[in-house]
Amino acid sequence: MTTYVGKPVRRVEDHRFITGRGRYVDDIKLPGMVYAYIVRSPYAHAKILSIDTSQASTAPGVIAVLTGKDLEADGIGGLPCGWQVNFRDGTQMKEPRHPVIAVDKVRHVGEPVAVIIAETREQAKDAAELLTIEYEELPAVVDPQKAVEDGAPLVHDDAPRNLAFDWEIGDKAKTEAAFQEADRIVELELENQRLVPNAIEPRAAIGDYNPGTDHTTLYTTSQNPHLIRLLLCAFVMGLPEHKVRVVSPDVGGGFGSKIFHYNEEVIVTWAARKLKRPVKWTAERSESFLSDRHGRDHRTKVQLALKNDGTFLGLKVRTYANLGAYLSTFAPAIPTYLYGTLLQGVYTTPAIYCEVYGVFTHTVPVDAYRGAGRPEATYLLERIVDLAARELNMDPADIRKKNFIPPFDGIEQPGYQTQVALQYDSGNYEAALNRLLEMANYSEWRRKQQELRSQGRYIGLGLATYIEACGIAPSAVVGALGARAGLYDSATVRVHPTGKVSVYVGVHAHGQGHETTFAQIVADKLGIALEDVEIVHGDTAEIPFGMGTYGSRSLAVGGSAMVRALDKILEKATKIAAHLLEAPESDLEFREGRWYVKGTEKSISFPEVALAAYVPHNYPPDLEPGLEAESFYDPKNFTFPFGAHLAIVEVDPETGEVKLLDYYAVDDFGNIVNPLVVEGQVHGGIVQGVGQALYEEARYDENGQLLTGTFLEYAMPRADEFPMFKVDHTVTPCPHNPLGAKGAGETGTIAATAAVANAVADALQPFGVKHVPMPMTPQRVWTAIQASQQVS
């Protein structure tokens, strides 16, 4: 029996947000605070010949004009990369210096070149106009396939062919053999276009230094303040970690883009220490477009070998992954270990081979964006599966069912060992699809499709059955794969003398609702009221350590750490209760917040025990006072949520416009703590996924200018483009963590893009169109129809 877990508890954090009392970084005003404006490169590739700061330095209100040379003179290092992916032949990954402020050369539009610090934001910006920077423009390359060609401009002199690494996974010989035996091979070349994450809160950072105590505080819009502190102290600035505090207060969405250690975090920290005044920087949206790490950007060829009955025999994938100009914090892991390892999907394909080229280009660095590798894997898999179904004249649902991995719970039946390194924890893929088909009344939609076609209307049904790896990550596994950090998480449970509870978690909420969902678990576990629990996150001064929130890891990893800490609390509290009740522990029973002596009415409450722990007049002699416990939880495996989504679209062949008519999702996240919060995650992910399919694209011209650099050119999904989604769940618990939870943050972006792409292709089947590149804008759809008509 639970009071809170599993229930749609309304969020406790909402009150501050709906009354305008959230506290985001840009809301913070410190005494004596000054403002940084960052002058950024207008060129994708250029030598910096000179920077003349004389006029800017004397402009009204200007306190300092700082350049990359000043930064280097102060011994500040480059930004580190947290993951190493080597070349197939064992050569070490090319890891060129990633300067905080460019010194001799700029390598993408938007790279910081100088910083102006002034009393007001406007004065800093005005002074930037007075800065004279001489550049010598050099040729640029933006396309990862062109970047590896002979003679392409080099982004870094020490990275030949612009390769950071090349990487492979799977069994090449076995896959080649499977292709030899196949009845047919279906293939597709596709692009998973570059996206800009665009959290609605632009990034911001404030550096603050107290020369009296030598303490430095960085307020930053980060998903992982401890990681930022570690990187900042140990790798970039050489600061003593115990004198540095990093605070991520309310953060307005992240979607991966706020994981990474950014140039501006170093700049404000360095400048604040130098000037001995708090220094604030807040991105303007156009700066976000040019400096937030982008996502996706793959060019891929995929081939599926299969039998004529639809049985998959082998899969081959070759991908050029655009990494941008520098290696961002997690960048090498995204197109490799979070991508190639997911190519098994939910299918029994017995042979898989994938090779990936990680390529530098003169573009903004690319890193994790909601889903991070897994949407790319799912898009290509689900597209090729649909194409195969079409060639064989099978229904897309049937070809999937034919190839699904059979159900396994990870307890009675072992985990499923894939061809690409991972072992899935538990899954029941067909159950999710069946539930989806039933909920959506799939066969009725098929009937309707035929009927409408005869009236000249073209609707399409698009399925995506996906799997993802979440709960990153078992440290030993990811360490073996090149991660330079462990990826456990921590929680500290502090019971106050009155029985109220504060929990300090190493994961960070920036929309996920931890303050509610984590409190639900605590309240149930300790049998206390929800309002007696506070979840504290986002401040390295309060929380011992943590790896932060990304990869849908918070509940599965951070929540598991919290459950373990709660177990320790209960273990100690039970000893105290036994002493106070004068009964052996084995005679006690804990329910609804009280310890009972079994078979009697004699009992004691949780707050009474808490008080005894802090006022230990009558106390077990061999026990320390106090009631606080900490746990560091390193998961045994990843978690593997899965599900099935169905998009219904209508395409107007005259205009090429795609309208999303209906959308159904059945996801399996394992056990669910708060269905309201989980559904919210699903809705948001679907819209982002549909955004990639239909609207969004970060497009560069050949000179490396970002053509979609504001919200006027970059099409964000809007409210009036969507129907009400129908969402349901199946529940296959995770067998290896104490909550049985798998994670729910990314499924929408993983499944929806592929589902919509499949739906559009399905709608256009009568026109002979096999594939429309993303985003499937009216122009692209119309062009695809025209091109296909001309062929036929």
Place this chain on the structure above:
Amino acid sequence: MGVPIKVTVNGRQYEAEVDPRMLLVHFLRDVLDLTGTHVGCDTSSCGACTVILNGKAVKSCTLLAVQADGAEILTVEGLEQNGKLHPIQEGFREEHGLQCGFCTPGMIMTAYDLLQRNPNPSEAEIRHALEGNFCRCTGYQNIVKAIQYAAAKMSS
């Protein structure tokens, strides 16, 4: 050179001298410390800065503070009355109409404007009214429901 302005914000009168180029949103945030109104873009696209000015929703990043001279402004901080949430605020909480909360004040003020003009909007009308407000978290669905909740509550 400051220009004197007088504005009423959330029922309270303010007099200030402002830089002629200061945006209304910066006046609200930096001068009056009303940080509930947010800045999410520089192209008047995202709607995070939406406030009610003389009864109508405006994007406060699109107006200069001097243009607001003599105006009556309502921001998200002014909605709660005597510790009681406005039905729109309540709707956002009840229907889980927010996640990170950053777009929320703008969404709420846009909803306020809509429900003033159209107390019983259809789903399509709500979605149309939200066109100028971006949310990256919720997928809009629960924002629509939040506004439906508020409409029902306000008309009962």
